[in-house]
Amino acid sequence: MAKIIIPTPLRKFTGNASTFETKGNTVKEAIGELVHSHPNLSRHILDDQNNIRSFIRVYLGENDINELEKEETSVLDNETISIVPAIAGGIA
């Protein structure tokens, strides 16, 4: 099975689990399984059209899925998907 790493700020929606195991064959299926198991996580990752939110990036291994086949990217057993929130700020 593949593994999804949940970013720390969203773990309150997964009962503090840091990872989620998935049988999804694509990134879309894998994230679908994740939000099905943890429905409160959905609005933080997906928009109203069930697309990944603009401020969330997803990596498969060390590759941004935007540089692969986006949500249709195939996921193999033992691969790791990372959900990455945008982190920024500053004085003005």
Added chain:
Amino acid sequence: MKNSKISISEEALIIMQEDSRKAFPNECCGFMYGNEKDDRFIDLAIPVNNSKVGDQRRRFEISPFDYMKAEQYAIKNETQLLGVYHSHPNHPAIASETDRSKAMPYFSYVIISILDGKIDDVKSWKLKEETRIFEEEEVSILENHVV
């Protein structure tokens, strides 16, 4: 309701302060790791590149790739990624509207004020998810902490 508390080891604080001096007059940034029971304890700070394209004297940004590696580091080393720090060059350690609007809930956002290259103040902020208001955390520094 009492504000949350965050303890920072002296070693972690020194790393954040050194990073702030080194980056001045630009903003620095980095990850903070530790553990949490009732209160939050930071025992490790790791600087990361400020990837903001544009004026780094007023803004910081952490690349998604660096963030992805930071979460992997936490799992591998059985610690927790509990927040990020950044500096405010020639500006108070008060969270700005930019900080607030881009903040994630749960994380601690430590801000180091550095005036003319000298460390002036350290504060920590945490976003309340329901109201999206930043609350100041009570910061204590633990000296001679043995990791």
